[in-house]
Amino acid sequence: MELTKLLELATTDVEPSPALLTQTRRGGQRRIRRRRASAGSLALVLALVGFAAPRALSRQGPDRVVFAGALFDGQTHGDLSSDATYRASVLQAWGASHATSLNAGRGIFEDMRGQAKVVWAGTTPAGPAAVVSQDAFLHHHADISLEHEGVYQLLGFVGPGADGQPTVVADTYPAPGVQSDIAWYVDSGRHVVAALDTGKPLGISFGWVYGKDGSVSRTYAPMSQHDGVALFELPPGTVPGLSVHLGLLPVTSPDDVRGVLGGVVDTRPAMKRLDWINPGGQGETVMPLGGSWQADAGQLRARFNAAVRAHQSGGTPFSEGFSLWYAYGTTPSGRQVVVGEHQLEEDPSHLYAVLGTGSGQVFVPGGEVDPASPLPVAIRLPDSDGWIVASFERTLEYRIGTGAWIRAGRDAALVPDASTAVRVTGNSQIVVPLTH
Amino acid sequence: MARDEGFDVFVLGASRRLLRTAFLLVGDRGTAEDLLQDVLERMYARWSRIDDPHAYARRAIAHAATNRWRTRRRHAEVPLGERDAAAGTEPESACRDVLAALATLPPGQRAVVILRFFDDLSIDQTAAALGCSTGTVKSQTARALPRLRALLAFAEEPC
Structure with missing residues (x-):
């Protein structure tokens, strides 16, 4: 047999997941969205929501890409549409804003076409707000993703x-296939959200x-x-988190989620929560x-x-969460157990154990993970099946x-249910009590 | 063709081959899947600027796999001679043997062998994918094949 055929034979059973395309597109759109809303001093002020492009765009001729929707019928909408003074001041603000825009470095304002127009002007609980529209010829740029150059x-x-x-x-442009930013916080205090x-x-x-039972959900x-x-006006005292979702009601699946606010936030600190057990690893x-x-x-x-996903409802258009590590084994009662750390968007990661298989499977939530703890993982299994503890290296x-200290292993271990403390030894030695 | 449509066609048509290439390069299915998804996500983000998606993907996968070898050595490699006595089906057995043999090669030689004999790239194409000279491809091939031949029984192929 030739080497080529041997290599083919060795990969016969390797097939991509049916979900690969969907996952890849979501991940790719998230990357673009984050790149467009690049980190910077203004990034925390701007908080945009992206909507799936095919629902937000329409194409007028081969060279003009525009947003779709009732708002773009050539009229000015909103209860302030007849306020000429306000409209004029909006247009003046628009013209003066380009130099300081996050998108200025992408060259989107360098070749403006036609006149700017206020397409919506209205009263909000935070004060008057507006949406301005103007065409521009966009050219290829090192930090802009275009299907083609054009208007x-x-x-x-x-x-x-x-x-x-x-x-x-905030300002935006409708790059095909990319999350289009079509919602914004009206005020700098983030009390009012507006969306097209x-x-x-x-x-x-x-x-x-x-939930205490391990369930994870959202209400809209x-x-x-x-x-x-x-x-939408936030109730008094509400502090918006890092992942605010907009969705088509009723939201029953990830496909109903139309945008996630918070993409401008650098996720690296959150990722460290998952990375603690294997820093820098792939x-x-x-x-x-x-x-x-x-x-x-x-x-x-x-x-x-x-x-984990069987206990999760509401969905997210970008990531359903994942773990970067697993501890697994067989418990004293003979059940298989898997422990991992799951993170949704920018939230703190949570610890879960999956005990047993089939109809007898038990889902055990272990709470938030603190990677700075000397013993980040300590999850007690039901039915006196022991504790799973972990501290990398x-x-x-x-x-x-x-009683005497009994060696349990390195990195991760399954210790008896009656254990009352774990001693963690690295460069130093720390005793961590197990709270029953 | 719109970005999404063109990208979808590429992924649906090429992902199986790319995943298999990644699998041979890294020796682990889960890692290969993650690596491929990462490469495809990056391609999606810059789709309009990629002239040859197949060449781009192969190059990115080869580079990512090489970087992985450089940065991570904790991955358990399959030792030769530890085959299960009750070996499974032919593909499973072949897979185990081939991965074990590839694991004995230095990263550069492994990549050259996979791109040349699995992806059927020419010497020039392999050099372009790995960012090295054609002379390097030839010398890496010449070093890798005798070693693989000592571990796997396969017929001579033109280099």
């Missing part, structure tokens, strides 16, 4: 500035809710419609706990993710009461 519709989102005068808080009306009821959600509050723009770290069960990363990932010992 694109630019949008400017306007709110009342600190001095009450119209201020452009999609023609269907929109809801807004301010974060994941983690309806936004009010105002002649082309949907508005792929997943697998830590066997002992027992007869032998599994690889793919098997562990599949079992862990299926269990540390030696682990346990004891029961005042």
